[in-house]
Structure formats: structure tokens, C-alpha cells
Amino acid sequence: MSNHTNTFPISSPWLAPVAVKPLDATMQIPGSxxxxxxxxxxxxxxxxxxxxxxxxxxxxxxxxxxxxxxxxxxxxxxxxxxxxxxxxxxxxxxxxxxxxxxxxxxxxxxxxxxxxxxxxxxxxxxxxxxxxxxxxxxxxxxxxxxxxxxxxxxxxxxxxxxxxxxxxxxxxxxxxxxxxxxxxxxxxxxxxxxxxxxxxxxxxxxxxxxxxxxxxxxxxxxxxxxxxxxxxxxxxxxxxxxxxxxxxxIVVEPDLSNAAPFVCAALIAGGEVRIARWPAESTQPGALLPQYLRLFGAQVEYDSSAHILSVHSDGIINGAGMLDLSPAGEIAPTLAAVAALANSDTTFTGISHLRGHETDRLKALVTEIKRFGGNAEETSDGLKISSVARNQLHGEVMETYADHRMATFAAMIGLVVPNTYVVNIETTRKTIPDFVHMWMTMLA
Structure with missing residues (x-):
């Protein structure tokens, strides 16, 4: 089991791969x-x-x-x-x-x-x-x-x-x-x-x-x-x-919140990503993903016989307007990456408690969105993310604050913003032990 080290071994910043073609992948997500x-x-x-x-x-x-x-x-x-x-x-x-x-x-x-x-x-x-x-x-x-x-x-x-x-x-x-x-x-x-x-x-x-x-x-x-x-x-x-x-x-369901970066990648890069073993019903907050993704313009289908969720997009992202994320705050960083690349504004509400997670996620998201040229600001209970043309965005070295969801957030931005480097990508091991390999497999 673990060796009780205080931090993950940190390598050089990881160059997030750019999606050079529409995605077409079926992903097996580890347990919740x-x-x-x-x-x-x-x-x-x-x-x-x-x-x-x-x-x-x-x-x-x-x-x-x-x-x-x-x-x-x-x-x-x-x-x-x-x-x-x-x-x-x-x-x-x-x-x-x-x-x-x-x-x-x-x-x-x-x-x-x-x-x-x-x-x-x-x-x-x-x-x-x-x-x-x-x-x-x-x-x-x-x-x-x-x-x-x-x-x-x-x-x-x-x-x-x-x-x-x-x-x-x-x-x-x-x-x-x-x-x-x-x-x-x-x-x-x-x-x-x-x-x-x-x-x-x-x-x-x-x-x-x-x-x-x-x-x-x-x-x-x-x-x-x-x-x-x-x-x-x-x-x-x-x-x-x-x-x-x-x-x-007991059989453990796949982690639906950990599926979020992969299905959102279809929104960002275009194409289709499918998640195997998606349950027909679940108490996981990630089960709300399909309804959120539709607000951003994705096409979402569920095959109940094969238990496969499919997310398809042409790569054009609509802003979601005002969106209450209080039922599923843990996927806010993932949806923030989508919102930062959208063609209109999105305001997330109901997530003030994210200030007390692995890091102050609201502050971290605003800092990192601004770092690559985006536009975001904190509100009393969430985030307002304003639309910025993609040609104004630029690659940077993205901090992760020892927070696995900030690491996957940066990887998502890197799909369409070249030269995006991610500090301490290893922090994804907190919940997705093989994230880098899975991400590269999806792109392949």
C-alpha cells in the first residue's frame, strides 16, 4: 500500500498533447x-x-x-x-x-x-x-x-x-x-x-x-x-x-466524475468519446454530467443495453449561462475548462465550498484561466467565466496546487492551446492512477 510520503514525486512539467483530429475513443474508467x-x-x-x-x-x-x-x-x-x-x-x-x-x-x-x-x-x-x-x-x-x-x-x-x-x-x-x-x-x-x-x-x-x-x-x-x-x-x-x-x-461503479475530463474532451476537440459501464442509475454526482454537457452544446446518448454513454460534438462550445453546480461541485474544475473555451459566458453558482478543497479551487481556477489568456472572476458563491476568442489564448506552464482536478483541467486546455505545460501531472494519481496513459490512448 502507500508509503506515507507527503507529496508525489514531481517530474518536469508535462507537455499536454494537442488534439490534431476529432476524437473517437471508448474509455474504461476505474472505480469510484x-x-x-x-x-x-x-x-x-x-x-x-x-x-x-x-x-x-x-x-x-x-x-x-x-x-x-x-x-x-x-x-x-x-x-x-x-x-x-x-x-x-x-x-x-x-x-x-x-x-x-x-x-x-x-x-x-x-x-x-x-x-x-x-x-x-x-x-x-x-x-x-x-x-x-x-x-x-x-x-x-x-x-x-x-x-x-x-x-x-x-x-x-x-x-x-x-x-x-x-x-x-x-x-x-x-x-x-x-x-x-x-x-x-x-x-x-x-x-x-x-x-x-x-x-x-x-x-x-x-x-x-x-x-x-x-x-x-x-x-x-x-x-x-x-x-x-x-x-x-x-x-x-x-x-x-x-x-x-x-x-x-460488492461491485464498485466506475467513477463518473473521473469520466468528466474524457467526455468533456469530445466537446473541446470535437468527435466522440464513449464511456463503458456507465450505470443506468447512480447516486454519484457525476451522473449529472449528461445534462450539463447538453447545456454546452454536446450531443449525449445512452445505450441502456450496453451501458455506454456517448458524447459527440463538432468542437463548437456554447456558454451555459447561469448554472447551479451545488449538487456536483467536484466537477466544477472540469466544466470550467469547457466554459473557458466557449463562445459565450458561463457563471457557476453554488460552489463557494470549493475554497476549502485540496486547494482554494475558485482562486486557483481564476488564476490559471487568466494565465493562458482567458477571463474569469470569483463571485461570492462561484465563478464567472467570460468568453475569449481562442486565437487570444496562449500556452503557459500551468500550476496544479497538488490538486488532481486542476491537473486534468490543464490537460483539457492543452487539447486546443499548444505549448500548455502541466506542473506535477503526477497529482492525478490521487484518483486516476494512470491518467497520462489513458489521456494519450484517447487521443490515439
């Missing part, structure tokens, strides 16, 4: 990171082994398996297929404490693994990459404190690093109130913690907005698949006592 890490957590919370097939093997999932192993969970990788992992929880859900967990820059690790550490037999220290020290943690930790845990911060309050001291008992009805406005992962982490609590847990979101509700619904759906129960109504969740246990064999 969001589903992989949720299934790993739920499998660990059960009492019987669970085999996950098609799991994403990337830095984030490696960090998750390392964290679970540290807590006494066995993650056995199939010798013939590394995307098949069998998870064996510890006997009687007795997780190992008096240990340390390294989160890297993975939000699902730093915000979901405390749900298991809550049930450890001793304190658990959490640390991560330097960039992770800027990612907010306090709402989920406040919620765990309301379940009886104690949190000791070793730096700035509300951020990594910290130590979680589990409560002395894990039962009784509990009421939790937090403001999850800056990340849906806070609610998801507490839902996972509550899914196996001995008593009814009520979670109330006190903020005015809640980003990426589809990610929360994904967590609710996954808990339901494990035999748990979540009742939801108007920013309030009730989780009664249940013993969660996933089925013995």
Missing part, C-alpha cells in the same frame, strides 16, 4: 473513489468479510486501506486482480487504538476514518500532507465530541493534526448539531459513525446551505445497502440502532 472509500468503511464496521470488486486503486484508497489496517482491519488484495479487495473486520468490532493514521490529502480519510476511530480501544492521532492542514475538520469533530469523544488539537483548532480519544460508552440516544456548509463530508462522516451506534442518533445541519447533497444521499444509500437505516427530512437525519453488514460481494 467516493464509493470505494465508503464501502471500505462500511465493510470494516460489519462483522463478516466483504469482497469489493472494481475498487479504485489510487492514493486516496491506498491511504484509506492503510488507515483501516492500522485500526486492525485486514484488507487482502487479490493476487490476480488488484482491484479486488477482501475486507475482514476485527473480531467484535474492537478497533486498535493508541496509534497514528496518516491521511495524506484525502478528505474521505480525514473525515470518515474518525467514524471508526470513535470505536477504538484507545486514542488515535490523525495527521496528513501540509496542504491538508488547510482543510476544515471542526464540524465532524464537533459532532464526534457530541457523541462523547474528546479531541485534542496539535496545531490550529479545527484542523489537522489532532488526536481523537474515544468515549467510554457507545450507547444511548444522541442529538448532534453541526454546520456542514463547507463540506458534505462532515454529515457523511457522522452518518457512518452513527450507523453502528447503540441508540438512535439525530443529526441536524444548522447552516443555511448544504453543498453536494448527492454525496450525502450516496452515503445514505450505502448505509441502507448495509442493512442500516437513515431517515431524512429538511436538514435532519435520524439513524436508529442497527448492525450494519454489507453483502459479501
Amino acid at each position: 473513489k467516493s464509493l470505494s472509500n465508503r464501502y471500505l468503511i462500511l465493510a470494516a464496521l460489519g462483522s463478516k468479510p466483504v469482497t469489493l470488486e472494481g475498487i479504485l486503486r489510487s492514493r486516496d484508497t491506498e491511504l484509506m486501506m492503510d488507515a483501516l489496517t492500522t485500526l486492525g482491519v485486514q484488507c487482502i488484495i487479490d493476487e490476480r486482480d488488484s482491484t479486488i479487495v477482501t475486507v475482514i473486520p476485527p473480531a467484535d468490532r474492537k478497533f486498535v487504538g493508541n496509534t497514528s493514521i496518516y491521511c495524506g490529502l484525502a478528505g474521505t480519510v480525514m473525515r470518515f476514518v474518525p467514524a471508526i476511530a470513535l470505536y477504538a480501544d484507545g486514542p488515535v492521532r490523525f495527521d496528513g500532507d501540509e496542504q491538508a492542514y488547510k482543510r476544515p475538520m471542526k464540524p465532524v469533530l464537533d459532532g464526534l465530541e457530541q457523541l462523547g469523544a474528546e479531541v485534542i488539537y496539535h496545531g490550529v483548532e479545527g484542523f489537522l493534526p489532532f488526536t481523537l480519544i474515544p468515549p467510554s460508552t457507545f450507547d444511548g440516544d444522541k442529538n448532534i448539531s453541526i454546520d456542514s456548509s463547507s463540506s458534505s463530508q462532515f454529515i457523511s462522516g457522522l452518518l457512518l459513525a452513527a450507523s453502528t451506534w447503540n441508540g438512535e442518533v439525530t443529526i441536524t445541519h444548522t447552516g443555511e446551505k448544504l453543498p453536494s447533497m448527492p454525496h450525502i444521499r450516496m452515503t445514505m444509500d450505502d448505509i441502507s445497502k448495509a442493512g442500516g437505516q437513515v431517515e431524512y427530512s429538511q436538514s435532519l437525519w435520524k439513524i436508529p440502532t442497527r448492525n450494519v453488514q454489507l453483502h459479501s460481494h
Whole structure:
């Protein structure tokens, strides 16, 4: 598994290839990171082994398996297929404490693994990459404190690093109130913690907005698949006592958000890109991609018998006008690349929470769009991207800020802007381990 290095090995800036002809490619996308890490957590919370097939093997999932192993969970990788992992929880859900967990820059690790550490037999220290020290943690930790845990911060309050001291008992009805406005992962982490609590847990979101509700619904759906129960109504969740246990064999869907750069490439370069194994229904936010792509002028078709999504374009991109991305903020950087190359303006709303991701994505996108000659500005809750003629755009060395989605953003611009170089393309390993090879295959 991972070696807990703080950063990826950085090579010289990567020259993003230009598309010299319309695209014609069928892509196989690795498994969903969001589903992989949720299934790993739920499998660990059960009492019987669970085999996950098609799991994403990337830095984030490696960090998750390392964290679970540290807590006494066995993650056995199939010798013939590394995307098949069998998870064996510890006997009687007795997780190992008096240990340390390294989160890297993975939000699902730093915000979901405390749900298991809550049930450890001793304190658990959490640390991560330097960039992770800027990612907010306090709402989920406040919620765990309301379940009886104690949190000791070793730096700035509300951020990594910290130590979680589990409560002395894990039962009784509990009421939790937090403001999850800056990340849906806070609610998801507490839902996972509550899914196996001995008593009814009520979670109330006190903020005015809640980003990426589809990610929360994904967590609710996954808990339901494990035999748990979540009742939801108007920013309030009730989780009664249940013993969660996933089925013995789970197949992980492809990551639809990671498919976004490839299907958007068809919009930018023209031609057609097809995504295999696209599910007919999904709780992933990336499932909203087809409706977004049509707004930019793409032709989108879905073959339900073959489970193939096809995106076709003549290379002419329309601006999308005003577009609310609050249900799927994680694909905002990808759609920003499309908008920056469109023939009219686009304003994205509902994504102010992106300021607290791997980097401040709104600031980073404005900086990088302006770097190659585009025009963008931040708004209070999003971005306004104004149309600029393509002949005014020019190649530059694009920064990625240790953010995988900024790296794929730059690669997309490079499809039609020659001499676009990408710093630290290796950061794509966070969610797409073989991005460069897949990108070159698509162009070939």
C-alpha cells in the first residue's frame, strides 16, 4: 500500500498533447473513489468479510486501506486482480487504538476514518500532507465530541493534526448539531459513525446551505445497502440502532466524475468519446454530467443495453449561462475548462465550498484561466467565466496546487492551446492512477 510520503514525486512539467483530429475513443474508467472509500468503511464496521470488486486503486484508497489496517482491519488484495479487495473486520468490532493514521490529502480519510476511530480501544492521532492542514475538520469533530469523544488539537483548532480519544460508552440516544456548509463530508462522516451506534442518533445541519447533497444521499444509500437505516427530512437525519453488514460481494461503479475530463474532451476537440459501464442509475454526482454537457452544446446518448454513454460534438462550445453546480461541485474544475473555451459566458453558482478543497479551487481556477489568456472572476458563491476568442489564448506552464482536478483541467486546455505545460501531472494519481496513459490512448 502507500508509503506515507507527503507529496508525489514531481517530474518536469508535462507537455499536454494537442488534439490534431476529432476524437473517437471508448474509455474504461476505474472505480469510484467516493464509493470505494465508503464501502471500505462500511465493510470494516460489519462483522463478516466483504469482497469489493472494481475498487479504485489510487492514493486516496491506498491511504484509506492503510488507515483501516492500522485500526486492525485486514484488507487482502487479490493476487490476480488488484482491484479486488477482501475486507475482514476485527473480531467484535474492537478497533486498535493508541496509534497514528496518516491521511495524506484525502478528505474521505480525514473525515470518515474518525467514524471508526470513535470505536477504538484507545486514542488515535490523525495527521496528513501540509496542504491538508488547510482543510476544515471542526464540524465532524464537533459532532464526534457530541457523541462523547474528546479531541485534542496539535496545531490550529479545527484542523489537522489532532488526536481523537474515544468515549467510554457507545450507547444511548444522541442529538448532534453541526454546520456542514463547507463540506458534505462532515454529515457523511457522522452518518457512518452513527450507523453502528447503540441508540438512535439525530443529526441536524444548522447552516443555511448544504453543498453536494448527492454525496450525502450516496452515503445514505450505502448505509441502507448495509442493512442500516437513515431517515431524512429538511436538514435532519435520524439513524436508529442497527448492525450494519454489507453483502459479501460488492461491485464498485466506475467513477463518473473521473469520466468528466474524457467526455468533456469530445466537446473541446470535437468527435466522440464513449464511456463503458456507465450505470443506468447512480447516486454519484457525476451522473449529472449528461445534462450539463447538453447545456454546452454536446450531443449525449445512452445505450441502456450496453451501458455506454456517448458524447459527440463538432468542437463548437456554447456558454451555459447561469448554472447551479451545488449538487456536483467536484466537477466544477472540469466544466470550467469547457466554459473557458466557449463562445459565450458561463457563471457557476453554488460552489463557494470549493475554497476549502485540496486547494482554494475558485482562486486557483481564476488564476490559471487568466494565465493562458482567458477571463474569469470569483463571485461570492462561484465563478464567472467570460468568453475569449481562442486565437487570444496562449500556452503557459500551468500550476496544479497538488490538486488532481486542476491537473486534468490543464490537460483539457492543452487539447486546443499548444505549448500548455502541466506542473506535477503526477497529482492525478490521487484518483486516476494512470491518467497520462489513458489521456494519450484517447487521443490515439
